[in-house]
Amino acid sequence: MKNRLILYVLVLVILFSLGFTLPTDMRSLSIDIFIFAIYAMAYDILYGYTGQFSYGQAVFFGVAAYGLLLPVLHTNTNLWVSLTIALVITVVFGIVLGFLAVRLGGAYFVIITIIFNLTFYLIALDWIWLTGGDDGLTFRAPKIEFGVFSLSLYDPVVTYYFMLSFLLASYLILKRLISSPIGKVLIAIRENEERAQLIGYNVFRYKLLAYVVSALFTGLSGALYSLRTRYASADYFNIALSVQPIIWTLVGGAGTLTGPIVGVILINPLIYYIGVWWKHYLSIIGALMIFVVIYSPKGIVGNLINKIEKS
Amino acid sequence: MVPIEPTIVNKIILAILNGVVWALIIALVALGLTLIFGLMDIVNIAHGDFYMLGAVLAWYGVALFNNFWLGAVMAMIFTAILGAVVERSIIRPVEGLPAFTVVVTIGLSYIIQQSVLATFGGSPQTVPEPIRLTIEFLGIRYPAYRLFVAGVSGLALIALGVxxxxxxxxxxxxxxxxxxxxxxxxxxxxxxxYIMTFSLGAMLSALGGALAAPITQVFYLMGLDVLAISFIIVIIGGLGSLKGTLIAAFIISLLENFITLVATPTEARVISLLIMGAVLLIRPKGLFST
Structure with a gap:
């Protein structure tokens, strides 16, 4: 326990000091990692903890990205209001889509999430008046306002700490959620859905809850990403973006919360650097996915926890 | 009697013909998908890519040997072998773990897409219709090749049934x-x-792709759209139900062709999605589930 506390403090100190010491391109990569780490954890709540394998989370990423962009662009709302609008819209979408997909579970769940994703992508490409289609829309990032203080997101150091604080807050909230009785029920559902049902839990309600929570944090990630890039396009709904959290979670370790973050830290620089010199890097990702599920299905953190528990 | 403009009648006849042709092609793909799922509980994400491979190999048949039919046969043989190898080597180790089979087929899908992108290229290509004849009837001109496609697909479906x-x-x-x-x-x-079924499913999908190649554009991501429509069809028809898949293929295909008379293809797809949603609410396991 004491060791763990030291570890936490150490990680925090490192993350904090990296903000003003990292060179520009590494800091930029770190900011992306913070944003995508939230996406990865959100996926872990859905798949790692509740056993619902979604292949369509990019829907919420894209919806929230536009949920933030459109109010800022058209009515010039401030940051907190637009972020709230983005998250509320995402939750509404989460409830509606979840209501259709979650009830059936299993293969139906996978297929329905794919269909949603592919259709939303088509719509985003088609409704140029709303989304800007393939070219997308750009906007001026609003200032971060706290009462009388205000900070500019055009300063990368500010962006670093801004995104880091969202990551830490998301981690604490989700950690709290999975340690709570609700989290235990979710794990029970993953392990044996019928038994959880027989004990008397309303399995549908809990699975829907996990789906909506996952949608909410995926949305947070999408909204932050559009804020960072000051841009959103139909590509934010791309099905490839739904594959990312699957890779992160499997490589890092499903059902560990920190594992998916490790996945992001390993995979994103890999894609970033390989992508520069080989345009077919996706085939490596494909091979990696096959390799991981066949040879290391527990993921890195999952294997580590196993080892610690055995010793 | 309200007089109807002949052009509208023509358009409706065209929509019906296109709908039927497209339904038969897509039925080949969707039946392969539902067969694989029904037997092995595998949601095969790479199924659309087998379709794409069929179209790409048909294009190569024309480009290299100036023979579309050779390309189509090549496509079927190649994907049948590929299907068998894939089932044996990468799907077998994760059999019985539905989520993992999805991951493996996503990985496979990426590898196929990137291989095609590297060899075939990223720009859409067209395949000339192997039968360059148009037939005139009921006041419209219709390419004979499409009728031929309907015939071949129909025969393939009967052969599958036998x-x-x-x-x-x-x-x-x-x-x-x-x-x-x-x-x-x-x-x-x-x-x-298992090996035989996966191979058969892949082959059916490739046949669909090869036949569709002269009607649509050949592109390394063309499988995605077909995957989406096939999934909507198998959900409406009932996962694993062969009869349901066949009927749903006709319903959705005809419907989308009718709707595109008055709206964009994307809006037609959204309506298909809404119908799927309604079916899920009324009969969660599909229209023809037992």
Missing amino acids: FLFKTPYGLWIRASMQDKEIASAMGINVSNV
């Missing part, structure tokens, strides 16, 4: 679909049935 319901192989597949353990106890080599 294979599944009149041959011992089909009997083994259906028996394994019902109960693997009992089928195995009766002396059926379920392992071989």
Whole structure:
């Protein structure tokens, strides 16, 4: 326990000091990692903890990205209001889509999430008046306002700490959620859905809850990403973006919360650097996915926890 | 009687014809998908890429040998072998773990797409229609090739029906679909049935792709759209139900063709999605589930 506390403090100190010491391109990569780490954890709540394998989370990423962009662009709302609008819209979408997909579970769940994703992508490409289609829309990032203080997101150091604080807050909230009785029920559902049902839990309600929570944090990630890039396009709904959290979670370790973050830290620089010199890097990702599920299905953190528990 | 403009009648006849042709092609793809799912519980994400491979190989048939038919046959043989190899090598180790089979087929899908992108290129290509004849009837001109496609697809569907319901192989597949353990106890080599079914499904998808190549554009991501529509069809028809898949293919295909008379293809797709949503609410396991 004491060791763990030291570890936490150490990680925090490192993350904090990296903000003003990292060179520009590494800091930029770190900011992306913070944003995508939230996406990865959100996926872990859905798949790692509740056993619902979604292949369509990019829907919420894209919806929230536009949920933030459109109010800022058209009515010039401030940051907190637009972020709230983005998250509320995402939750509404989460409830509606979840209501259709979650009830059936299993293969139906996978297929329905794919269909949603592919259709939303088509719509985003088609409704140029709303989304800007393939070219997308750009906007001026609003200032971060706290009462009388205000900070500019055009300063990368500010962006670093801004995104880091969202990551830490998301981690604490989700950690709290999975340690709570609700989290235990979710794990029970993953392990044996019928038994959880027989004990008397309303399995549908809990699975829907996990789906909506996952949608909410995926949305947070999408909204932050559009804020960072000051841009959103139909590509934010791309099905490839739904594959990312699957890779992160499997490589890092499903059902560990920190594992998916490790996945992001390993995979994103890999894609970033390989992508520069080989345009077919996706085939490596494909091979990696096959390799991981066949040879290391527990993921890195999952294997580590196993080892610690055995010793 | 309100006089109807002849052009509208023509458009409706065209929509029906296109709808039927497209339904037969997509039925080939969707039946392969539902067959694989029904037997092995595998949601095959790479299924759309087998379709794409079919179209790409048909294009190569024309480009290299100036022979579309050779390309189509090549496509079927190649994907059948690929399907068997894939089932044996990368799907077998994760069998019975539905989420992992999805991941493996996503990985496979990426590898196929990137291989095609590297060799075939990223720009859409067209394949000339192998039969350059238009037939005039009911006041419209319709390419004979499309009617021919409908005929070939129809024959392939009948052949599939004969294979599944009149041959011992089909009997083994259906028996394994019902109960693997009992089928195995009766002396059926379920392992071989798996390989055969996956291979058959891949081949059907490639046949659909090859036949569709002259009608649509050949592109390395063309499988995604077909995957989406096939999934909507198998959900409406009922996962694993062959009859349901066939009927749903006709319903959705005709419907989308009718709607595109007055709206964009994307809006037609959204309506298909809404219909799927309604079916899920009324009959969660599909229209023709047992």
